[in-house]
Amino acid sequence: MSDTGSVPSRRGLLFGGAAIAAGTLAAGCTSNEEKEPAAAAQTAGGGDNDKPGKHVTIGFSAPAADHGWLAAITKNAQAQAKRYSDVTFKPVEPTNDINQQISAVESLISAKVDALVLQPNDGGQLNQVARKAMDAGIPVVNLDRVFPDKLSYRTWIGGDNYGMGVAAGHYVGRRLKEKGIAKPVIVEVQGIATLPLTQERSKGFADALKSYGFSVTARQDAKFTVETGNQVAANLLQAHKRIDALWNQDDDQGVGVLAAIKQAGRKEFFMVGAAGSANAMREIKSGGVLEATVTYSPTMAGSAVRVARLIAQGKGLSDLVELQVPQSLTLASETVTKQNVDRYLPLGFES
Incomplete structure (x- = not known):
């Protein structure tokens, strides 16, 4: 492309742009x-x-x-x-x-x-x-x-890390309202607690839940690993004999979270994931405890x-x-459920 004439130069395009955001x-x-x-x-x-x-x-x-x-x-x-x-x-x-x-x-x-x-x-x-x-x-x-x-x-x-939390919070809030649960037990499995992205996800989740009159009962970080996800989920399940909803901040560590849930034989609650992995979407499609995931797509x-x-x-x-x-x-954080999972599955990544 030429740098002359009415078309902006490459350097002009590089350094002279307007800063506008698009979803x-x-x-x-x-x-x-x-x-x-x-x-x-x-x-x-x-x-x-x-x-x-x-x-x-x-x-x-x-x-x-x-x-x-x-x-x-x-x-x-x-x-x-x-x-x-x-x-x-x-x-x-x-x-x-x-x-x-x-x-x-x-x-x-x-x-x-x-x-x-x-x-x-x-x-x-x-x-x-x-x-x-x-x-x-x-x-x-x-x-x-x-x-x-x-x-x-x-x-x-x-x-959008904050948007991930908001999307998860709205899904959880709506489902609990549908179930008529007034004082739900909501647990959250974070990634790495010290990271700003983790904190933004937690804040978005809390802010969305607040609009339904709900709040997080217990929160623990799982370091974004399968092993720690398994350990943290096992601890939360042991500490809370009744859970109504669980949000896991990362589908990779969610492999361990789901394994702990299945090992404990717990089925009284629903779970929401995050990131949009293919294995999470397959779990959603199967109709198990994992009902949804919110995207942070690679x-x-x-x-x-x-x-x-x-x-x-x-x-x-x-x-x-x-x-x-x-x-x-x-990029928008989109909510994947059993109703739309077939559309999103081709974009899922393998954990």
């Missing part, structure tokens, strides 16, 4: 090559951004896949990149070592990739190397764990690759009037 990504997007791009954006019927354009190289770095959700992040990014003949996907070795990830990102900067999709192990500790990429003219699509400095990324895309990595391609090619989103990809994209 969902358009599947089809329209090029900004027209003489009247705003009018074209409003009238486009699906656009043609999926057609081959300028060839671009997209660098990719993420943490090691020691968790089902994290493994799905890399798989989704790779699968999306393969859809485009005009994209060369350049991943580096996944790692949980901060210094190794910094070095890997520096290698992508040296390789002069056209865009970089980066899910940092820690946003604060990788902030400077992301800023280094931006200063070198490489747009960074910050995935999931946000950098504290907005100058360190062109666009952030991720899930498909966001595929969307991040699509966004990086658009930015590198100087394109925008077809359903928006603006010329540029938004600065922030927060």
Whole structure:
């Protein structure tokens, strides 16, 4: 794409964008090559951004896949990149070592990739190397764990942790009202209690429950692991002879939670999960204690690759009037139940 004429330059697109948030990504997007791009954006019927354009190289770095959700992040990014003949996907070795990830990102900067999709192990500790990429003219699509400095990324895309809690809380609240339970026993199995994302999920859950006149009876963290999920659930089941609803904040650790419930033979309550794993959806479909899960889908990595391609090619989103990809994209937390599980199952990840 040319940097001359009425179309904004790549650097202008990179650093001059308006910061607007969008809940969902358009599947089809329209090029900004027209003489009247705003009018074209409003009238486009699906656009043609999926057609081959300028060839671009997209660098990719993420943490090691020691968790089902994290493994799905890399798989989704790779699968999306393969859809485009005009994209060369350049991943580096996944790692949980901060210094190794910094070095890997520096290698992508040296390789002069056209865009970089980066899910940092820690946003604060990788902030400077992301800023280094931006200063070198490489747009960074910050995935999931946000950098504290907005100058360190062109666009952030991720899930809504507070919204996950709200969605779970509304499901639990409505179901308890339907059952006519006035003073329910509600237990919550958290992820890692000290993480802001865990705290945001808990706050959203509590806020939604409050609108029904309910509150959490007991809460314990399970470290996002199957083993700890099993132990924590067993402890909660032993401590509460009656439970009306259980919210588990992570479907990966939910494998252990469900095992503890089945081992205890408890069936008097219903459970809601979180993240949207395939095994959780299969449990929902089977009609057991797990009735629903709220999404925090790793498909966001595929969307991040699509966004990086658009930015590198100087394109925008077809359903928006603006010329540029938004600065922030927060994905909706959707509630998966037995009624709609077949639609969501293809997007589920394996725990």
